[in-house]
Amino acid sequence: MRVSLFVVVESIGTMLLSFAPTVQCHGYLSFPAAVYRDPYTATSFVTTISENIDLCTFGGKKWNDTPALNAAMFASSFRNSSYSSLREMIDPVVPGCGSTRLDVAPVNVTGASEARWQNDEEHRGFVDSHHGPCEIWVDEHRALHNDDCRAAFTSYPAHLPLDYDALCGGECRLTFYWLALHEAAWQVYKVCAPIVNTNNAKLA
Template sequence: MAPSVFSSLVVAAVLSSGELLAPTATAHQVVLLPSPTYTTDDKDTKYAPLTFLEGQGYETVEDFNGWRRNNGYKTLRDFMEYTVADGADYYCGFTNVNAAPQPNPDGAMRSTGYTHDGPCEVWLDSTRVLQSDNCHETIIGKTYNLDYSSCKGTCTLRWYWLGVRFLKNAYSWQIYKACIPLSASARRLEVAANKSVVFDPTA
């Protein structure tokens, strides 16, 4: 989906990602529902940003969104589909797209909250079901509505967030992405199983 030729800014960010990863960085955004399956057990790797983009001159959300559109990236997903960090999957970072599918959540998604300015997107396969140029302003709280109706059988939820933080005297854009396999049929089986359970207060 991304342009065939990467911007020199993106290439520079990829090549220098090891230098830009701060060892003391902590997670600012983690998907909780549906929950990703990770390809690593290392907590610092799982929960920290995949990389930091610094020195590109992005100081506001408008700066980045304008740059993205001017450079041919129609969506945030387009911009983020590259190997962000060493050892990370091209599409999914450190999450396992081949993990066992989870039941579709009941119309909701939950995360630790969009604590910094920055755009985000959620896709179900090729359908974009959530988009905002600044999720910090438009998504309040940790649980928010999401329409899973386009996931008829199995599908993959793809989540992207680019959050800005003023860190060590520089504006640091933090890259997050995750892939979570889902199954509509697993959701139906879960609902049926719950309906079959009858509570007996005398038992």
């Protein structure tokens, strides 16, 4: 049987594509814009954790419910945990800034009143299925916490209110934390961006 060159080339191309890595389009910090070490994986989570991170707090509970109910279960459990913040739980698991860089020019946030998170592929802020808590810190000040950021911030992009003037004067670091709880393996996101605010009302 004679096989055309076109069929052979097409088959090889299909095989190669099947082995190509895929971008996991979950979302990224668009303002202040984070700079990622590898733009191809910029929207991916950094790692996963599970109830095993603290079995006294999270063990023995149902984590295979709907994403919204998983988020509610996490919020209820977290309030009774020893953690004072999402940052306290995530930092030992993801030290530093995950896949983002700090050795870049700071983003000017003077006059701004929000951070923005978005997924351009699905035209969402937070992906529909990815319910869970998020937190923003500016240096050592917690600027925002919500138990279910997908439910609370539904626009595209997601507009996360921040009072930069109360939190940052001069150069600071903004760090965004997020847990997506749609599966028993919780997806961990940690993103940093250097920022600068020329106002001088930094919280003492």
